[in-house]
Amino acid sequence: xxxxxxxxxxxxxxxxxxxxxxxxxxxxxxxxxxxxxxxxxxxxxxxxxxxxxxxxxxxxxxxxxxxxxxxxxxxxxxxxxxxxxxxxxxxxxxxxxxxxxxxxxxxxxxxxxxxxxxxxxxxxxxxxxxxxxxxxxxxxxxxxxxxxxxxxxxxxxxxxxxxxxxxxxxxxxxxxxxxxxxxxxxxxxxxxxxxxxxxxxxxxxxxxxxxxxxxxxxxxxxxxxxxxxxxxxxxxxxxxxxxxxxxxxxxxxxxxxxxxxxxxxxxxxxxxxxxxxxxxxxxxxxxxxxxxxxxxxxxxxxxxxxxxxxxxxxxxxxxxxxxxxxxxxxxxxxxxxxxxxxxxxxxxxxxxxxxxxxxxxxxxxxxxxxxxxxxxxxxxxxxxxxxxxxxxxxxxxxxxxxxxxxxxxxxxxxxxxxxxxxxxxxxxxxxxxxxxxxxxxxxxxxxxxxxxxxxxxxxxxxxxxxxxxxxxxxxxxxxxxxxxxxxxxxxxxxxxxxxxxxxxxxxxxxxxxxxxxxxxxxxxxxxxxxxxxxxxxxxxxxxxxxxxxxxxxxxxxxxxxxxxxxxxxxxxxxxxxxxxxxxxxxxxxxxxxxxxxxxxxxxxxxxxxxxxxxxxxxxxxxxxxxxxxxxxxxxxxxxxxxxxxxxxxxxxxxxxxxxxxxxxxxxxxxxxxxxxxxxxxxxxxxxxxxxxxxxxxxxxxxxxxxxxxxxxxxxxxxxxxxxxxxxxxxxxxxxxxxxxxxxxxxxxx
Ligand code: ATP
Ligand code: MG
Numbered sequence: 001x002x003x004x005x006x007x008x009x010x011x012x013x014x015x016x017x018x019x020x021x022x023x024x025x026x027x028x029x030x031x032x033x034x035x036x037x038x039x040x041x042x043x044x045x046x047x048x049x050x051x052x053x054x055x056x057x058x059x060x061x062x063x064x065x066x067x068x069x070x071x072x073x074x075x076x077x078x079x080x081x082x083x084x085x086x087x088x089x090x091x092x093x094x095x096x097x098x099x100x101x102x103x104x105x106x107x108x109x110x111x112x113x114x115x116x117x118x119x120x121x122x123x124x125x126x127x128x129x130x131x132x133x134x135x136x137x138x139x140x141x142x143x144x145x146x147x148x149x150x151x152x153x154x155x156x157x158x159x160x161x162x163x164x165x166x167x168x169x170x171x172x173x174x175x176x177x178x179x180x181x182x183x184x185x186x187x188x189x190x191x192x193x194x195x196x197x198x199x200x201x202x203x204x205x206x207x208x209x210x211x212x213x214x215x216x217x218x219x220x221x222x223x224x225x226x227x228x229x230x231x232x233x234x235x236x237x238x239x240x241x242x243x244x245x246x247x248x249x250x251x252x253x254x255x256x257x258x259x260x261x262x263x264x265x266x267x268x269x270x271x272x273x274x275x276x277x278x279x280x281x282x283x284x285x286x287x288x289x290x291x292x293x294x295x296x297x298x299x300x301x302x303x304x305x306x307x308x309x310x311x312x313x314x315x316x317x318x319x320x321x322x323x324x325x326x327x328x329x330x331x332x333x334x335x336x337x338x339x340x341x342x343x344x345x346x347x348x349x350x351x352x353x354x355x356x357x358x359x360x361x362x363x364x365x366x367x368x369x370x371x372x373x374x375x376x377x378x379x380x381x382x383x384x385x386x387x388x389x390x391x392x393x394x395x396x397x398x399x400x401x402x403x404x405x406x407x408x409x410x411x412x413x414x415x416x417x418x419x420x421x422x423x424x425x426x427x428x429x430x431x432x433x434x435x436x437x438x439x440x441x442x443x444x445x446x447x448x449x450x451x452x453x454x455x456x457x458x459x460x461x462x463x464x465x466x467x468x469x470x471x472x473x474x475x476x477x478x479x480x481x482x483x484x485x486x487x488x489x490x491x492x493x494x495x496x497x498x499x500x501x502x503x504x505x506x507x508x509x510x511x512x513x514x515x516x517x518x519x520x521x522x523x524x525x526x527x528x529x530x531x532x533x534x535x536x537x538x539x540x541x542x543x544x545x546x547x548x549x550x551x552x553x554x555x556x557x558x559x560x561x562x563x564x565x566x567x568x569x570x571x572x573x574x575x576x577x578x579x580x581x582x583x584x585x586x587x588x589x590x591x592x593x594x595x596x597x598x599x600x601x602x603x604x605x606x607x608x609x610x611x612x613x614x615x616x617x618x619x620x621x622x623x624x625x626x627x628x629x630x631x632x633x634x635x636x637x638x639x640x641x642x643x644x645x646x647x648x649x650x651x652x653x654x655x656x657x658x659x660x661x662x663x664x665x666x667x668x669x670x671x672x673x674x675x676x677x678x679x680x681x682x683x684x685x686x687x688x689x690x691x692x693x694x695x696x697x698x699x700x701x702x703x704x705x706x707x708x709x710x711x712x713x714x715x716x717x718x719x720x721x722x723x724x725x726x727x728x729x730x731x732x733x734x735x736x737x738x739x740x741x742x743x744x745x746x747x748x749x
Pocket of ligand 2: 035218559
């Protein structure tokens with residue numbers, strides 16, 4: 001492709017960014033303004049200027065984003081060899097080659113959250129640290145926070161009087177020592193160790209700086225201090241760092257992302273060229289206007305005006321449903337209707353939610369209609385027990401010091417090695433300062449170990465040695481051997497339980513995954529690359545852009561776009577998340593998250609809440625999210641009576657036809673207005689009243705079914721009965737009022 005073609009589809013501002021070659025570049029722009037497109041085109045442009053692909057480095061947040069970028073670059077410049085990938089992958093590869101500089105062997109293991117917390121637990125137990133009321137997860141999060149803030153174990157000091165701080169101060173060094181002995185790192189170490197090496201080894205840093213002359217970071221607003229340190233270290237002699245970011249889309253503050261990085265960028269590179277892109281190419285005017293209206297409520301932000309030449313489009317829909325079943329059913333039937341009428345394809349739709357646990361209801365509704373869908377939660381597959389078990393064998397073959405893998409596989413499938421034996425071995429290892437492999441290889445020296453146990457351990461060592469002999473072969477073969485030699489496959493095959501059949505199917509899927517990997521990596525010795533890939537999958541990676549409806553969390557939706565978006569469960573406690581209700585900063589981050597979700601939509605956007613929701617095992621009356629009140633009124637069409645009463649509406653309720661049903665019914669079967677009004681005003685249940693005082697249409701609370709409306713009454717006195725509509729799956733239930741304990745809802749004055 002020649003330059004003219006490459007540049008022809010760009011606005012002047014985009015062209016300015018794309019053709020900027022030497023010197024630092026900061027592209028600050030709102031959603032859908034072409035930042036990602038600029039990065040891709042800039043890579044192509046640099047290549048077209050004769051800069052070899054080896055000199056370019058593109059860092060992204062998800063593997064998915066990297067592959068997508070790679071394919072776009074490949075389409076623009078076929079055969080280009082550019083390193084594109086996530087920070088974590090870059091760091092993992094860097095540490096394989098240079099980790100020795102800080103004592104990490106090349107075959108190190110990457111521990112996921114679960115392994116890391118399990119290790120932490122052991123460390124805490126062994127050292128006898130009193131956690132007071134903190135959970136190991138909380139300690140783990142605090143250590144993670146420290147690592148992301150570039151604080152090493154010996155540098156850590158608790159803030160004055162912080163009880164968790166003094167626990168962390170004790171545990172952090174022990175945890176780190178445990179990792180080192182296992183020749184393992186956690187996710188945070190990948191980045192931190194890389195940054196530390198780049199600081200300590202100036203020669204190496206210079207070499208890489210010269211190699212990666214042009215570094216690009218997309219979604220820069222979500223980098224943390226350590227990531228910034230890495231990017232910065234690569235751009236000192238050749239300060240050609242180009243970053244794109246939108247402060248309004250920063251959604252990883254809880255993971256240490258630092259908005260100040262953008263300010264620091266301007267400080268560290270004073271001669272930076274700043275390019276602002278103001279035209280949105282993605283969304284209709286109304287969607288953009290609604291999103292802009294919401295984000296304007298954030299106090300800590302720079303005002304930014306976005307415009308679009310796209311058409312005005314339909315109003316954003318704001319719908320209040322009675323409960324989550326109605327929400328899911330209505331959304332699914334809308335999708336179904338659009339597919340039937342041939343207006344849309346399944347891939348045009350996305351359903352977003354704040355927490356992954358909310359996906360189930362939508363999944364059911366969509367599956368019932370035979371609509372193809374995918375739930376984007378790639379990590380989940382690799383978190384399954386059977387997959388982790390089998391992968392642990394590979395990890396142990398690769399790195400026999402890996403204590404977490406050892407603990408997983410030593411007696412899985414069961415081979416008669418009990419907990420006592422394992423504890424004796426670990427204790428033995430510890431007193432000698434050995435890793436687990438050295439210890440089990442000398443099991444006969446373990447004090448007090450019975451000869452039967454010694455024999456079993458020797459058998460295990462033989463098994464691992466046998467598997468290790470194959471480690472240089474194709475992954476599919478190694479996996480196949482693991483399954484047969486360990487007896488895993490037989491175990492599943494013989495079992496008739498459905499669960500085991502599913503496990504077998506999953507393990508077979510892993511084999512398929514390995515086969516594909518082998519095809520892509522024909523050179524021998526791919527085990528470490530394979531394990532790296534498995535360890536660094538993130539949730540969006542599983543997302544395929546084939547013809548299916550996408551269900552994903554708001555966080556996962558970053559950077560993507562869909563013609564039709566349903567943003568669901570916008571309720572107090574969910575979005576904003578209850579964790580964020582404490583502070584304004586967190587609340588602003590939740591608002592940004594909603595903003596990210598809204599701005600994924602190209603043509604249609606529906607935002608919804610349900611007045612009642614089963615969540616975390618409880619049926620609860622919900623309170624609509626305060627963010628809903630912040631949406632501008634003139635581009636949002638509200639439906640569902642609840643909204644009207646709740647003060648959302650200043651005009652009549654829309655009565656449009658629900659998908660595929662008779663036009664006479666409103667979209668959201670109207671919730672009894674008071675249900676939501678009660679929820680909004682914090683109505684409280686009063687005591688049960690005399691049976692004859694219950695009246696038609698009265699709102700009542702039931703201890704198990706939540707809030708319902710009385711739709712029919714019969715009899716009197718002791719025999720008086722009421723039929724109550726609880727909505728959703730519960731539907732209508734009949735009660736003898738004298739026994740039911742139904743409490744009328746009283747609205748506070
Ligand atoms: P986000 O902040 O959400 O990541 P972004 O700024 O990275 O958004 P892109 O994804 O690069 O935006 O672009 C949004 C959409 O607009 C894409 O479909 C892209 O192809 C299109 N687009 C961007 N610039 C142009 C242009 N100059 N002409 C036509 N389409 C464009
Ligand atoms: Mg982007």
